[in-house]
Amino acid sequence: MRLPSTWRADLLAGAVVAVLLIPQSLAYAMLAGLPPQVGLYASLLPLLAYAALGSSPVLGLGPVAVLALMIAQALAGLPAGVPAEAGALVLAAEVGLLLGAAALLRLDALSSLLSVPALRGFENGATLMIAASQVPVLLGSAAVGFTLPDLLLSARHGGFVIASAAWGGAAVALLLLSRRAGPRLLARLAPLGLLVAAMALSAFTPTAAGVAQVGALPSLALPLGLPSLDKALWLQLLPPAALIALMAFVSSLAVSESLAQRRGEKLLPAAELRGLAAANVVAALSGGMPVAGSFSRSILLHEAGSRSRWTLVFVAAFMLLAMLLLAVPLAHLPKPVLAATIVVAVLGGFTLRHYGEAWRYARAEGLLMMAVTATVLLWSVGAALALGVVGSIALLIQRTARPHMARIGRVPGTQHYRNVERYAVECQAEVVGLRIDESLVFTNARGLADVALALVREHREKVGVPRRVLMLMAPVNHIDVSGLVALQELHAALAAEGLRLEFSEVKGPVLDRLKAIGWLERHDVSLYLSHHDGIQAGQHDLRPSLADMDAPGQL
């Protein structure tokens, strides 16, 4: 029997990725402060759930490093008596339900909450923090901590174990060597090969005496069941779950979108949201931990030729096989070797150059990026992510807090109207021509009347006494309620000075909304098809009636 070619491609890609996923799933579970089998569980059924409901054929779903760090910090505050595994299940359930709610409310656009500098600053910080947290494991030191200062303080008191450091150092060296020297295939097989070699060496020789080992696993039966329904626990884990959900969605979408572009495929953000939601809910029901799309594994799926989401089904099958084969030998795996795979994997993603680029292009955004990274290292991933979101929005609002408006005049001999500051244009005393340069929304509508009145004053001083103010509305794509209130204030302020407000070139959707509430009639605002018509009209009577504006293609 020959498999169809798509299936063969997917089977091959699945095998390649499983080889990378096995060590990563164990390592990221350890990073999250969870028993290693949790990582394996999270790499089984959740993949099937995403395959059923997601949309990308190349999303390397499963445990990921950044999420593991966030999980570790979230679980650090668990009340005594609650095992970390139980907390991880609740976290996964909350992440899944939050993503599901976002999918229902069609909030896939919320991935835009994280600007590129915030995301990059966060990922770099998390990368450094993950590497730093694994150095003690690598060296056999007992130092622990979720911030650099804590880690350093803790390291002062603990020594290190020479045998551990030897194992860890050798593992790092081998992994780096396989990356640098060999062909790409070698680099990809290296982590699994190293794991198998280390298990064998450790089990059959005395070289691992005194080195921390993974230890005997419980019988690897998939623990199906509901997570704890303790209300206090759910409430406590809700804030970190919200941040993990945001991060899971943003980082998965970033990688699947960029791959979809490269592959000329269409990606449905709503389907991604659905798939991630289902995967996390299933993780919560099958002994896992929160999952997302991994950057390195997704690239690998793409390069290995994955063609459909069946690949993930094959990955899951290989993971099941690995579980059965690895259950016993895993007990002998030295922890420093796992730590080495983490350190080498994440440090490849660290890029210093982004800071300089952002700083040179926009100082404030560069500063935000550094601040987010510093917050990861010195405080917590949660605080850093919150800073990234709030900081990005603050910068945006700071820049657009006032509407951008220009006084415009006619370019001589044309029907074009341009900024009087930049062009030699003609203005008529009787009418002030203004242009609003952006949509009128709550972030920039404040003080619309102020800005407009200042321009009217300028017109009065430089050109003459006006009777009308004609606003070119072509650049306005949307007016929200705050923008509408600002327009109302502008209308009142102009009326107080005896000036009429008029609009030209209002876009169709904007006009529809204004008409729906009868705003134009109520405020007796005239409309003109083109700014030139409005300037020329001069008299109230010449304006076209509202009914005329309905013809399609005119606005």
Added chain:
Amino acid sequence: MRLPSTWRADLLAGAVVAVLLIPQSLAYAMLAGLPPQVGLYASLLPLLAYAALGSSPVLGLGPVAVLALMIAQALAGLPAGVPAEAGALVLAAEVGLLLGAAALLRLDALSSLLSVPALRGFENGATLMIAASQVPVLLGSAAVGFTLPDLLLSARHGGFVIASAAWGGAAVALLLLSRRAGPRLLARLAPLGLLVAAMALSAFTPTAAGVAQVGALPSLALPLGLPSLDKALWLQLLPPAALIALMAFVSSLAVSESLAQRRGEKLLPAAELRGLAAANVVAALSGGMPVAGSFSRSILLHEAGSRSRWTLVFVAAFMLLAMLLLAVPLAHLPKPVLAATIVVAVLGGFTLRHYGEAWRYARAEGLLMMAVTATVLLWSVGAALALGVVGSIALLIQRTARPHMARIGRVPGTQHYRNVERYAVECQAEVVGLRIDESLVFTNARGLADVALALVREHREKVGVPRRVLMLMAPVNHIDVSGLVALQELHAALAAEGLRLEFSEVKGPVLDRLKAIGWLERHDVSLYLSHHDGIQAGQHDLRPSLADMDAPGQL
């Protein structure tokens, strides 16, 4: 000796406002769960601080109702042993320091964080909640609660005192009557007149037996000194302080801006921020509570003819006088009368019509407004304010999550380029004309390449095989780092299809930034002065050199 006319006007306005401020300061202190003298203290030195550093001549600074409700909820969670007054001082200090930090960082634009629907929904909810919380006081019931359900549950068990209800009912009736029937002057004098009459009646007749009274005040010596420096207390009160600071700034700015517009004055938001910061710090040092600008008192200052910030100095002087005169008789004031002044004052500000208006214009914003009001009534003011901010931003991002782009063609016989969907225009196969309709920032830059590629595909199907993509950048006022990354992705995606990316009509500030990092040279992107030039150019060699673009007035 005759006073200069400005001073006389300010003195008169000061007297008029003090008459309103005396009952309000007492009542809002009670509303905040604080002893009445705290309201008086907050109406003395903070006014001088604002007069020294603020900018509006008509801001009625002092205790306000909405803030009082927020303070009450913030102080409800104080640990045992910490008196409410001490908590109020810490709150005022934090509000002052936060506003001061915002002033230093020039974050006055952060007042845009609250959209009009969010603000109105919040104020309406707070108004209802304040009135509801005072009804039990009015009736002599012991019911308390910060949410409607709590209040109702609590009311089930407590009865009411007939004498209290009689006092409260009579006070409400008199206040409403003075508003409806008499001249405006009467309505303004009514609260103070009622207070004095009630104190006299209660002190010299037995009518107030069994009715809760304000009770003897401590000696009215201004308690100057530092607030508690307990770190845990500061940390606990920081989140509500941030929300109170935001509300204090937004509500004060809204009233002072609208009055400045009416008076034809220029308002400096940065100075407002400074003035409010100083007033709150001073309140923290002189036994007060967080303060802001009151809507009703500001209007009154304006109508009474205040001309400069000296008015506030006179108000403070009158308040001092009132303190000396009222110290003893205040003890006899029945609390139901104070509650009546609160209920009548705040319910005047409730407007139902806003919900319908918002709903008809933009359903989502109307829903947000209702949700914020409901959250005030059913949960807490803090949660409601957070929902307002997050909800507004979510709606904005949801609407603008993808860049708005159009394929454009030439209006026959002109040099104008318009949307091919709306106009009968001419397109050339060789070049795809695109227009980006808004600034490229992180909220909308996601998927720029996707949207552009779809338009290119459409061009290929309907017009012919292109070699170039010419983007009309006139509507782009700003490109942030996320927008720049999106442009980079677009460039790469086009290059992968063998297409050149070119720009026309790039705005000056946008061009400056792109040049600063050498982006255009690095990506070999051609620039054209006008879109028409770019379409006509047809050949790479014809593009003007970058140096040509520096001449002012060209872009």
